[in-house]
Amino acid sequence: MTHDFSTKKNSFLNNIISFNRIDFSIFLPAVILVIISLATFFSLDSTIFRQQFTFFIVSVSFYFLFLNINYRVLGFYAKYLYIIMIILLTALFIIGIEAKGAVRWIDIFGVRLQFSEIIKPFFIIVLAHFLSTNEKVTFSKFLKALLILSPIFFLTLKQPDLGNAVIYFLTTVGMLMVYGFPIRYFLALLMSIIIPFPFMFSFLHDYQKARLLTFFSPTGDPLGSSYNAIQSLISIGSGGFLGKGFGQATQSILKFLPERHTDFIFATITESLGFVGGAVIVGIFAIFLYRIYFSSRAVHDKFSHLVVMGFYFFFLVHIFLNIGMNMGIVPIVGITLPFVSYGGSSLLTSFITIGILSSITFEYKKNRALEIK
Secondary structure, three states, X not given: OHHHHHHHHHHHHHHHOXXXXXXXXXXXXXXXXXXXXXXXXXXXXXXXXXXXXXXXXXXXXXXXXXXXXXXXXXXXXXXXXXXXXXXXXXXXXXXXXXXXXXXXXXXXXXXXXXXXXXXXXXXXXXXXXXXXXXXXXXXXXXXXXXXXXXXXXXXXXXXXXXXXXXXXXXXXXXXXXXXXOOHHHHHHHHHHHHOOHHHHHOOOOHHHHHHHHHHHOOOOOOOOOXXXXXXXXXXXXXXXOOOOOOOOOHHXXXXXXXXXXXXXXXXXXXXXXXXXXXHHHHHHHHHHHHHHHHHHHHOOOHHHHHHHHHHXXXXXXXXXXXXXXXXXXXXXXXXXXXXXXOOHHXXXXXXXXXXXXXXXXXXXXXXXXXXXX
16 A cells, blocks of 8 residues: 555656656756856855745746646636636736835735736736637728737736836737738737827836837936946946856946846846856857747647747747847846846746747657657
8 A cells, every 4th residue: 555655646746747848948947047047146246146045936836836737728618717817917906015105015914926927827828828719810800809818908008017018019919920910910000009108108207218218319318218228238247258156246246236136137147257258148148038939839739839939939029028128129128037036926937938839849759759659
């Protein structure tokens, strides 16, 4: 009896941590990025390092959890997931915690969770499910997809969280392009944004307006709204070709660089590891994105393809905007760098996403193996 229980227990554990389920071409780049970020945090602040290491262990646990969940079940319950998302984002305005003028977090047993981060992969699944249920390409379907986005977008913007609102919008646009809607629909969408933009701009918070205006005049207010952008460029430039080394990055260690471990982590790393270190980070992300795109070509049904491409755009937009923000080529909107920036919600979201992604690739590998047999 004891032997049977032990056998069942080992079988259960082997099923949860099944190496043949893991897509190492996606999982390993993610882990390498986390290791680089942990090394950077260790050189900055031991407390930040310990917290992020704990987040990492928890996030990997959720990776294995979602790796073993049939992703189609999530699609089946898409309507309920969508309702839960709206409830969670609405609950922020009732029981949320305010920090730095924004209400983005809910405290659960001493752990702060940012729901606008965590629901991202599930929003992609919801949108993919809607688009794949009826493959007609009509303007009404295009509008309905934008209608699905609207509550998530505006509730996120209301927190205020302009960065994540932009992520939701651009990821949605990417998925709609993949679906095959004609270009005239996107031109109509673009015009609907450009024409009322002066009116919409007035509804932004003062600091958000300042960030956008700073992009057009980077040195206009060096001690005020331009400070972050200037310090980021100084940090990147001072790193030179090979960097100052861990523990020697004065801009970051002396805290001249704001948000050194979150939004501006790329500048922190390039100050420590130089151009070479920055190029390595970009190279790892390029491999990571290529593998996701390659995975999208291996799946054949519409739902799976849209989910994978949604994840691709989710990571692509995050990476491009964060690194571009650090280098001064896009406005500062407060966006994390996946697997690298400090933050439990961000890291958890990234690992849940690649867990679902690995579940998709495993299913198709298994089906292909059965076809060959």
